[in-house]
Amino acid sequence: MSASIVIFYILAAVILGGGILAVTAKKIFRSAIYLLxxxxxxxxxxxxxxxxxxxxxxxxxxxGGIVVLIIFSIFLTHASGKDMEKPKLMSVIVSALAVVxxxxxxxSLINNYSFFATTNTAIEPTVKNIGRQMLxxxxxxxxxxxxxxxxxxxxxxxxxxxxxxxPKTEA
Amino acid sequence: xxxxxxxxxxxxSAILFFIGVxxxxxxxxxxxxxxxxxxxxNSVNINFVAFNKYLHAGxxxxxxxxxxxxxxxxxxxxxxxxxxxxxxxxxxxxDVNDADLMKF
Numbered sequence: 001m002s003a004s005i006v007i008f009y010i011l012a013a014v015i016l017g018g019g020i021l022a023v024t025a026k027k028i029f030r031s032a033i034y035l036l037x038x039x040x041x042x043x044x045x046x047x048x049x050x051x052x053x054x055x056x057x058x059x060x061x062x063x064g065g066i067v068v069l070i071i072f073s074i075f076l077t078h079a080s081g082k083d084m085e086k087p088k089l090m091s092v093i094v095s096a097l098a099v100v101x102x103x104x105x106x107x108s109l110i111n112n113y114s115f116f117a118t119t120n121t122a123i124e125p126t127v128k129n130i131g132r133q134m135l136x137x138x139x140x141x142x143x144x145x146x147x148x149x150x151x152x153x154x155x156x157x158x159x160x161x162x163x164x165x166x167p168k169t170e171a
Numbered sequence: 172x173x174x175x176x177x178x179x180x181x182x183x184s185a186i187l188f189f190i191g192v193x194x195x196x197x198x199x200x201x202x203x204x205x206x207x208x209x210x211x212x213n214s215v216n217i218n219f220v221a222f223n224k225y226l227h228a229g230x231x232x233x234x235x236x237x238x239x240x241x242x243x244x245x246x247x248x249x250x251x252x253x254x255x256x257x258x259x260x261x262x263x264x265x266d267v268n269d270a271d272l273m274k275f
Contacts, residue, residue, distance in 0.1 A: 008175045012183050019187050019210050023194025028203060035206050038187075042213050045180075049224050054216075054237055061241050066209060066248045073202055073252045077259045085266070087197040095196035103189040110181045120229025130238075133231055142235050149242050156246035160253035166260075 011048060014041035026083045028074055036067050053127050177225040180217060188214040201255050201265045205248065212244045 018038030025031040039062045046055035123129055134142045187210060194207030216237045223233025259265050262272070 005175055008179065012179075015183065016186055016190065019190040022210065023190055023198065023203070023207055028200065031203055031206065035209065038210065039213065042217060045183075045217065046220060049180075049220060051220055051224070051234065054220060054234060057238060057241055058216075061245050062209070062213075065245055069248055069252055070202060070206060073255055076256055077202065077265050084200060084203070087199065092197055095193055098196070099189045099193045102192075103186060106185045106189075107182055110178055110185065115177055115226055117226050118229050120227075122228035123231055125223075125231060125234050130231060130234060134235065134238075140230075145235075145239060149239055153242065153246055156250050160249045163250070164253040164256050 007048060011041050011044045014038070015045065026086075028078055028084055029071070032067060032071050032074060035070070036063060039063050039067065051125050053125065053130055177221055180221040180225075184214040184217040184221070187217070199266050199268060201251075201258075201267060201270075204267070205251050205255075209244065209248070212240060216240055 015038050018034045018036075018041060022031050022034040022038055025034055039058065043055045043058040043063070046052075046058055133140060134146055137143050191207045191210035191214065194210065195204055198204050198207065219233040219237045219240070223231070223237075227233065255265050258270060258272075262269055264270075
């Protein structure tokens with residue numbers, strides 16, 4: 001057992017434990033905090049794979065953005081100390097069976113499949129390489145999806161403000 | 172089991188995906204369903220990064236897919252939470268079974 005293997009299993013335990021607790025916790029606020037731990041474990045996994053930029057984006061956007069947004073929406077819509085309504089026993093049994101069988105099928109498929117790696121020279125996923133290719137207008141550049149996604153973000157911003165506006169009370 | 176390879180990471184992301192699916196099927200509360208969707212999207216991101224690292228190291232396409240998925244997930248979460256807050260104002264509940272305003 002080298003240190004790398006131990007670190008991977010610790011990260012996997014944090015990710016999966018956080019995920020399971022996030023979908024089964026009784027109180028909604030705790031559920032959000034367990035989700036935070038799971039997302040942090042995933043950021044750690046990206047660091048483990050040497051994708052530092054993706055890990056930083058994961059921390060900034062997911063942990064700093066989406067989880068905070070979810071916690072705000074919990075405070076706006078819930079009495080967050082109360083227990084949530086329990087799911088029906090039948091629905092828990094049926095979904096757990098479906099999920100376990102589907103998971104078993106996928107895992108056995110992955111186990112029996114042999115992957116072939118490319119022999120091309122590796123490109124390091126550094127910020128420099130990512131940035132150059134992201135904004136390049138040549139054949140393998142990603143400038144068009146970059147611009148499209150910026151329009152999507154603007155539309156989502158304006159749309160969510162319009163949807164969440166308080167309707168005017170008619171005088 | 173001597174070296175952490177692609178299959179280990181694929182197992183991890185498959186299990187995380189199905190944890191998200193389980194949460195989506197059992198929870199009846201919109202905020203927790205949104206959290207399950209975030210788990211599912213994250214497992215997809217892990218897959219993209221792992222395939223990029225282990226199978227297609229000569230390209231950066233998996234990295235870009237991950238970045239765009241994270242961006243779109245942020246936009247989706249913002250719009251979904253705006254809808255949930257609006258729904259809470261009109262019906263005082265965010266249970267999916269109570270959201271039948273558009274039922275004909």
